[in-house]
Structure formats: C-alpha cells, structure tokens
Amino acid sequence: MQGREQMLNVLHLIYNWGKGGFESYVHSLVEKLHGRECNIYIAYSERVPVPELVEGLGIQTFHIPMKSPYDFKAAGEVANLCKKLSIHAVHTHFIRERYISAISRLFGNRARLIYTSHVIVPKSPALKLTNRIIHGLEDNIIAVCGAGREQMLTEGLNKNKIEVIYNGVDIGFWGKRVRSTIRSEFSLKEEDFVITSAGRFNEVKGHRFLLECARRLIQLVPENEGKRVRFFLVGEGELLEECRKLAVQLGISGNTVFAGFRSDIRNIFHGSDLYVSSSKSEALSMSIIEALACGLPVVATNVGGTSEVVNEENQCGCLVEYGDVEGFARAMLKFMEDREFYSTRSSNASRTAAEKFSLDKMVKETYNLYLRG
Numbered sequence: 339m340q341g342r343e344q345m346l347n348v349l350h351l352i353y354n355w356g357k358g359g360f361e362s363y364v365h366s367l368v369e370k371l372h373g374r375e376c377n378i379y380i381a382y383s384e385r386v387p388v389p390e391l392v393e394g395l396g397i398q399t400f401h402i403p404m405k406s407p408y409d410f411k412a413a414g415e416v417a418n419l420c421k422k423l424s425i426h427a428v429h430t431h432f433i434r435e436r437y438i439s440a441i442s443r444l445f446g447n448r449a450r451l452i453y454t455s456h457v458i459v460p461k462s463p464a465l466k467l468t469n470r471i472i473h474g475l476e477d478n479i480i481a482v483c484g485a486g487r488e489q490m491l492t493e494g495l496n497k498n499k500i501e502v503i504y505n506g507v508d509i510g511f512w513g514k515r516v517r518s519t520i521r522s523e524f525s526l527k528e529e530d531f532v533i534t535s536a537g538r539f540n541e542v543k544g545h546r547f548l549l550e551c552a553r554r555l556i557q558l559v560p561e562n563e564g565k566r567v568r569f570f571l572v573g574e575g576e577l578l579e580e581c582r583k584l585a586v587q588l589g590i591s592g593n594t595v596f597a598g599f600r601s602d603i604r605n606i607f608h609g610s611d612l613y614v615s616s617s618k619s620e621a622l623s624m625s626i627i628e629a630l631a632c633g634l635p636v637v638a639t640n641v642g643g644t645s646e647v648v649n650e651e652n653q654c655g656c657l658v659e660y661g662d663v664e665g666f667a668r669a670m671l672k673f674m675e676d677r678e679f680y681s682t683r684s685s686n687a688s689r690t691a692a693e694k695f696s697l698d699k700m701v702k703e704t705y706n707l708y709l710r711g
Contacts, residue, residue, distance in 0.1 A: 382402070455481055551663050
C-alpha cells in the first residue's frame, strides 16, 4: 500500500444500512482504510442508527435522500458533495446508489465511480439495457467472484472495466479461538453435533429447503444419534415465522434453534461443528468465508461463486445442488460419521481462508482500484 502521502478521499454511497454481508464488506474496508490510506466519508439515504464502527472511527456522514435510481436531485447533491470534499472515488453497492452515482457525472462529478456487485440474480432485458447505459458512465465494477464477472460479460458489459476481487475476512479475528457460550446459553450438550447457518430468512437463502434436509438427516442417523443433531439458525427476516412453523410440521422443532439476529457470529461459529449454506442464489457468501476462517468445514449449494471456494482443490467442504435433499443430508452425515474426513476438511477450511480470502488482500486490491486515474 501507499503511504500517507497518497491519502485518498473516498465516499461510500449507501441507500440503507442492514445486517448482512454487504455491511460486513463495507465495515471491513472502512476499518482498514480510514485514517491510513484513505479518508472515508459516508452518504446515506434512509435514516437509521449509525453503525457503531462508523461512529467509533469518527467518520463524517451525510444525509442524501435517494427516492429512486433515477433521482436527479440526489445525483446533483452527490456531485456537489464530491466537489466540496475533493472526493477521488465514489464506491456504491446496489443499483439505486450505482445509478445515482453514474448520473452525477452529468452534474460535473469527476470522481472515479466504482460499483461492487454483491449478488448474482437474473435480470430483465430492460434492466440489462439500462445497466449497459449506466456502465458507460462508471469507471469500474468489482465482481466478488468469477461467476459474477461471467454473468456481467454475458450481459454485454465491458470486460476491461470488471475486476474480480474476492471477499476477504480478518483471519486473525475469525481464526482466534474463543470459548463459545452458545452451548450453555441454549442448553446444547457438548456431545451435540451443532450445524449452523447464518443469513436473512428470505426466499433466496433457501431455509425451507434446509429444514427439509434437516429432517432427512435426522431420519438417516440411528435414533439415539438423531437426538444429538442440532440445527442453529441465525437471522431475521420475512420468512422466519413461516420456518418456525415448518420445523414443527416436519417434527424437527426439538432439534432446531432459531436464534434470531446475533452480532456475536464468531462466538457462534466456534461453538459449532459444521456450517451450511442452502442458498438458491449467491455471489460469494461472507458467512461461508468467515466460517472457514473459524475452522468450520462447509456444506453448501452449488450456486454462484460458491464453487470458487468449496471445491476439490480446496477440500474444505462439500457442494450439493440446490433442491437435492438427499444429497445435502448425506453430505452432512459424512461429516458426522467420518472423523478423519471431518478433521482434514476442518484444517483445509482455515488454510483456504488464510491463503485465498484474506481481508488484507481484498483491501489492497480495492485500494489500488481507488488509486487509478
């Protein structure tokens, strides 16, 4: 990285703060760069509590209402703010902010415009067309996985503007062993095999599929062993209550903990035995990488960029096609029954995270993209 003589002024333009992977991504960049290589500023639309990290670092924030992706008033405000603060780069993360940032070019904004694509989702022909138009006004897109880049290329975006920068996590933080409290907190026994999933309860994350897989796993193990399988599901969302009811209907409510929103994810991972991701669609899950850094092997659906993490080369888990209840259940069973298999995948989990998905690597590559121009 460059020294302080290369300090850059960077504006993150954010419509709304939430509690997911995108927020972890932004927090990581802010914490590593602010006051070192960059002066970070944040402009937001929705009035929500300022994240503790932002507040603790003394980052200056600005309120810019963003009523739609085509809010020209907001675009003008962004251009004026960039001029006032001598912003070198504007970093956006979702379509509304991305479009407003690009439109700010029409108001004289000369800052570099960088957009990170955090998701892989089907797009309508109309959206593909408007994305190509907007793409002509921006400088770079960060794809968080190779699969994301390939999708954008099929949509007609400029390959020279797309950079693959894998999500990264702080290996020192996640890999540090902690004495987890979740087993005592939730009356889980030491001999229980705890299978954890963390994510918002919505259609994309595939929780209903996961609960079907949980029932099948319990059916596959001997009766006395089935009692020690525990699914620990972290998160909130619109499908949470429906999934609680489904667990009852499937007869697995006694094996399932719905923990709600938790901020102590490292504590949870270090009290778990296996991490699972049941998504229908995914770019590159931060939670998967965080779990790997904690030494947790992973069973995940083969969607998006997940195969760039969980594969035969890395041997840190198992991939299963979405909807394959039997395959997913048997993959989890393999980790329960084969201790040598489990031990090898656990060691490879930590190694994979450290070698290929470190936060320092992600931050350095992102800073270098800011620096261009």
